[in-house]
Amino acid sequence: MEQHLSRRLYEAANGRTWFDERQGPINVTVKFDDAGQLLVDLGPGLGELSNTAEMEDLESWLINAADLEVADRFTHRGIVFRFDGKDMYFYHPEERPPPPRRSASLNGVPRIVLSPGHGYYRLYGKKDNYSWVFQRSEQHGVQEDVITMEYAELLQEEMRQRIWGAVPVLARFDASYTHAETKQPWRHISARYYLAWQYPKNPEIWHSLPDDKTQGRERLEDIRSRPFFANHVDAAAAVHLHTNAEPSGTVRGTRVYYHRGSPESKKLADRLLCGMKEIVRSLPRYEDFPMDEEARNDGNYGENRLAAMPSALVELAFHSNKGDAAALLDDDFKKAVVSGLTKGFKLYREGAECEPFMVELGEGYGYTNHIGTVTLSFKGYPRTPVDFHFEEFDCGPLATECINQYGSRYSVSSPMYYPLRCPNRPGPHKYRLTMTDADGVISNAAEGEINCKFVDW
Ligand SMILES: [Zn+2]
Incomplete structure (x- = not known):
C-alpha cells in the first residue's frame, strides 16, 4: 500500500510544474506512522519552499490524489507532509500557528471573517512585467476566484439576517466598480489589495513577506492576509471558502479542513459540514450529494494555520468534476449551502451538537x-x-x-x-x-x- 501510494503520488506530483525554474523531480515517500497518520515526505530539496502558495497547491493536489487511491480501502487519520523527515517549522519556525486567543473586539460586537478564496493578484517581478492574473483556471464554467466571492456575499447576507450579536465581514471587496490598475471589477481582486487599501498603516496584514522576491510573493501574501486580517480585527471565527480540484475529474463532494491540533477549529469545521449536509441533502436533487462525515485535518493551509481564532476552510465542491461544477452554479445549491453554513455556525456558537431532525x-x-x-x-x-x-x-x-x-x-x-x-x-x-x-x-x-x-x- 505504501509503495503503491508513493508511486501514485509521485506521478501526481511530477505531472505538472509547481515551482517554475526551481523544480527538479519531486521525490515522494509515503509511510504510515503509529498514530495511523499518512506521512508524505517530499524530500530535502523542498523544505525551503514548504511555506509557499505553490506548496499549498501541491499538497492539496496530493491530498486529493491520495484520496482517490485510498477512499474505500481504509481510513487514515489525516495526511501530514514532511520534508526529509522534518516538518515545515524546521525550515520556517516563524510559520508556527499563533497561540489561540479569545475574541474580544473593540466595540464588543465580534466579527466573523468570511474569506472568499483567491482572486486577481499581481505576478511579482520584471520577468512577468508585474502582470495580473487569476489564481485558478476556469473549468466546467466555474472560475473559483469569482464564485467564492458569490458564495461569500450570499453567506454574509444570510448571517446578517440570522446571527445576532456578531457581524460577518468579507476579506475581499464586494463592489462591482473598477479597480483602476487592472480594469477588473473590485469583486475579482484578491484580499491582499483590498486590505492594503483599508489598512494602509498595517502592512503586516497584507505585505508580510517584503523580502520575498519570487513571482508568487503577492499570492502568498494574499493567503496570509486573510488570517492576519482576522487576527487584526480580533474575529470570533474565520471561514474560508474555496472550490476544489484534482486531475481525474472524478472526485466529488464537500470537504471542510481545520488545522491539526486546534480542537475549537475542529468543532467549528464539523458543525459547518454537518449544517451543509443536512440542508443540501434535503433537496431531492442532492439527496446523495457526497459529503464527508467529519472535517479533515490534512495538510497545512496557511489560512487556517495563521489564524488565532477557530478557523475552517470549506471546499464547497470540485469544480474539476462536471456534476459538482453544475451544482456550484445552481441557485438552489447555493442557497442550501449558505443556509447550512449559517446553521452550522449557530450550532457551533451555541455549543450544540449536530443532531438529525x-x-x-x-x-x-x-x-x-x-x-x-x-x-x-x-x-x-x-x-x-x-x-x-x-x-x-x-x-x-x-x-x-x-x-x-x-x-x-x-x-x-x-x-x-x-x-x-x-x-x-x-x-x-x-x-x-x-x-x-x-x-x-x-x-x-x-x-x-x-x-x-x-x-x-
Ligand atoms: Zn482554492
Whole structure:
C-alpha cells in the first residue's frame, strides 16, 4: 500500500510544474506512522519552499490524489507532509500557528471573517512585467476566484439576517466598480489589495513577506492576509471558502479542513459540514450529494494555520468534476449551502451538537369533532417556521376517508403540545407526523394516535 501510494503520488506530483525554474523531480515517500497518520515526505530539496502558495497547491493536489487511491480501502487519520523527515517549522519556525486567543473586539460586537478564496493578484517581478492574473483556471464554467466571492456575499447576507450579536465581514471587496490598475471589477481582486487599501498603516496584514522576491510573493501574501486580517480585527471565527480540484475529474463532494491540533477549529469545521449536509441533502436533487462525515485535518493551509481564532476552510465542491461544477452554479445549491453554513455556525456558537431532525409522537386526547391535543417531542435544531403534517392512516371501518391535517408554528420546543382535531368518529385515530423546517429539512415520519371520546353537548 505504501509503495503503491508513493508511486501514485509521485506521478501526481511530477505531472505538472509547481515551482517554475526551481523544480527538479519531486521525490515522494509515503509511510504510515503509529498514530495511523499518512506521512508524505517530499524530500530535502523542498523544505525551503514548504511555506509557499505553490506548496499549498501541491499538497492539496496530493491530498486529493491520495484520496482517490485510498477512499474505500481504509481510513487514515489525516495526511501530514514532511520534508526529509522534518516538518515545515524546521525550515520556517516563524510559520508556527499563533497561540489561540479569545475574541474580544473593540466595540464588543465580534466579527466573523468570511474569506472568499483567491482572486486577481499581481505576478511579482520584471520577468512577468508585474502582470495580473487569476489564481485558478476556469473549468466546467466555474472560475473559483469569482464564485467564492458569490458564495461569500450570499453567506454574509444570510448571517446578517440570522446571527445576532456578531457581524460577518468579507476579506475581499464586494463592489462591482473598477479597480483602476487592472480594469477588473473590485469583486475579482484578491484580499491582499483590498486590505492594503483599508489598512494602509498595517502592512503586516497584507505585505508580510517584503523580502520575498519570487513571482508568487503577492499570492502568498494574499493567503496570509486573510488570517492576519482576522487576527487584526480580533474575529470570533474565520471561514474560508474555496472550490476544489484534482486531475481525474472524478472526485466529488464537500470537504471542510481545520488545522491539526486546534480542537475549537475542529468543532467549528464539523458543525459547518454537518449544517451543509443536512440542508443540501434535503433537496431531492442532492439527496446523495457526497459529503464527508467529519472535517479533515490534512495538510497545512496557511489560512487556517495563521489564524488565532477557530478557523475552517470549506471546499464547497470540485469544480474539476462536471456534476459538482453544475451544482456550484445552481441557485438552489447555493442557497442550501449558505443556509447550512449559517446553521452550522449557530450550532457551533451555541455549543450544540449536530443532531438529525427526529420527531416522536406521544399521547393524544380529545372529543369528537373538537380540537384535541397531542404531545410530541423532537431532536435536532429545526429552523422556524416549522410545518406540521399529520396524515391519518388505518382509518376504522366507519370512515369514508382518512383526514389529514396541516399546520405551521413560528415557535417550537420539545416536548410540546399540538392541537389536533378529533374526527367525528369515537375511538383511537392513528396518525403519521412529519415536520418540515424553514430550510426544507424533513423529519422522520412518527406514528402515534389520538383517542377521541364521543361527546354530544
Ligand atoms: Zn482554492
